[in-house]
Amino acid sequence: MYGWMVPELIEAADRRFNKGVPVVEGRSATPGDGQIRRKVLVVDDERLVADTITEILNENGFEAMAVYSAEAAIPLAGELEPDVLLTDVLMPNVNGVQLAVALTRARPLLQVILFSGQTGISDIIQNAREAGYTFDLLPKPIHPQELLRKLQEQ
Amino acid sequence: MYPGPEGLSVFFRDITDRKKAEEALLKAEKLAITGKLAATIAHEINNPLESVINLLYLARRSAADGTRTQYYLQTAEQEINRVAHIARQTLGFYRDSTLPVRVHISDLLDDVVLVYRSRLESRRIEVRQEFAAKQPVVALKGELHQVFCNLLANAIDAMESGGILRVCTEETNGGGTSGVRVVVADTGSGILAQIMPKVFEPFFTTKRAIGTGLGLWVVRQIVENHGGTVEIQSNTAPENHGTTVSVFLPFTSAKLPQPQSLATMARVM
Numbered sequence: 115m116y117g118w119m120v121p122e123l124i125e126a127a128d129r130r131f132n133k134g135v136p137v138v139e140g141r142s143a144t145p146g147d148g149q150i151r152r153k154v155l156v157v158d159d160e161r162l163v164a165d166t167i168t169e170i171l172n173e174n175g176f177e178a179m180a181v182y183s184a185e186a187a188i189p190l191a192g193e194l195e196p197d198v199l200l201t202d203v204l205m206p207n208v209n210g211v212q213l214a215v216a217l218t219r220a221r222p223l224l225q226v227i228l229f230s231g232q233t234g235i236s237d238i239i240q241n242a243r244e245a246g247y248t249f250d251l252l253p254k255p256i257h258p259q260e261l262l263r264k265l266q267e268q
Numbered sequence: 269m270y271p272g273p274e275g276l277s278v279f280f281r282d283i284t285d286r287k288k289a290e291e292a293l294l295k296a297e298k299l300a301i302t303g304k305l306a307a308t309i310a311h312e313i314n315n316p317l318e319s320v321i322n323l324l325y326l327a328r329r330s331a332a333d334g335t336r337t338q339y340y341l342q343t344a345e346q347e348i349n350r351v352a353h354i355a356r357q358t359l360g361f362y363r364d365s366t367l368p369v370r371v372h373i374s375d376l377l378d379d380v381v382l383v384y385r386s387r388l389e390s391r392r393i394e395v396r397q398e399f400a401a402k403q404p405v406v407a408l409k410g411e412l413h414q415v416f417c418n419l420l421a422n423a424i425d426a427m428e429s430g431g432i433l434r435v436c437t438e439e440t441n442g443g444g445t446s447g448v449r450v451v452v453a454d455t456g457s458g459i460l461a462q463i464m465p466k467v468f469e470p471f472f473t474t475k476r477a478i479g480t481g482l483g484l485w486v487v488r489q490i491v492e493n494h495g496g497t498v499e500i501q502s503n504t505a506p507e508n509h510g511t512t513v514s515v516f517l518p519f520t521s522a523k524l525p526q527p528q529s530l531a532t533m534a535r536v537m
Binding site for chain 1: 313317318319321322326352383385386387392537
């Protein structure tokens with residue numbers, strides 16, 4: 115079992131994002147439609163949750179991709195270079211807060227939104243806060259309109 | 269009793285403490301099992317709920333406006349929102365352990381406000397926090413989390429068109445017992461005087477569509493199990509409406525199993 119920070123994950127995230135590729139922080143352009151579409155990486159071990167949220171976001175002007183574990187999120191984050199990380203908290207092996215810490219260290223302007231079906235995760239959040247990482251937290255279930263509003267306010 | 273040559277010897281042993289210890293340990297174990305069950309059910313329910321809410325949203329976007337299909341989906345969405353509300357109010361709490369821990373109430377309230385931040389913002393509710401209490405209370409953290417989640421949920425429901433939510437703490441000495449008083453005050457619609465005596469009754473609700481009638485009942489059960497008290501004052505007058513809930517929690521309570529005494533109990537048993 116990992117501690118609340120996962121050094122291997124942090125190193126992997128650093129490697130993925132430190133490729134020398136120029137990144138426009140905060141927004142990304144989708145070729146073809148001429149519109150700015152924010153990129154969202156959706157992480158949840160509940161595949162149906164990840165897939166449906168991704169579909170909703172893609173229908174509403176975002177460029178979203180789903181992945182089903184924190185470990186799988188690291189390489190995908192390197193490819194996608196997301197503006198937003200939307201992640202479940204309680205997942206096997208590596209939790210969403212550990213993932214968020216690893217990715218925000220590599221990409222400081224990444225917006226992180228945690229969402230969870232359990233409210234009893236305050237210790238995990240507290241550990242991160244004490245180390246200087248404060249993340250937004252949404253309780254599951256969250257209505258898509260509320261999620262979209264949250265993402266659009268940035 | 270042992271008859272001897274010159275009389276009778278009678279031995280009495282006071283086992284009151286042992287019996288109390290046994291009861292407290294059994295209660296703690298029962299609470300722990302209940303809490304874990306609630307956490308498991310909450311997790312197992314909230315994930316499928318999230319999926320169903322998302323699927324209904326996608327289905328509604330595909331159904332033509334004004335059709336019966338659209339109406340059915342909209343009704344299904346309303347019903348599923350009721351289930352979500354019930355799950356939040358009754359299954360949300362999680363017992364991290366069987367034992368009470370030192371809880372800084374201001375940190376706990378920060379967490380609760382964080383959970384509800386999105387809903388507070390969407391209702392345009394301004395939150396004013398004044399945390400004067402510094403000393404921790406010994407408490408079952410997950411249960412207290414549930415208490416203040418329920419109080420904030422009620423306050424948000426009462427302020428449909430925005431308002432101000434005050435969350436304050438202070439150290440106080442209530443009736444000779446030292447502790448922390450938490451005040452959650454809203455500028456919502458208020459509670460009518462005639463229904464005030466019923467607000468702590470189980471299954472009593474004024475929220476027809478989404479109410480469970482369990483929120484305040486759960487609050488009182490938990491607070492009283494911590495040796496505390498809950499008081500409510502409310503006003504429905506147009507010029508000064510709102511509800512103030514005051515929760516007093518002693519710094520320590522004999523009602524809760526204490527870490528040291530539990531260890532002793534285990535040895536006694």
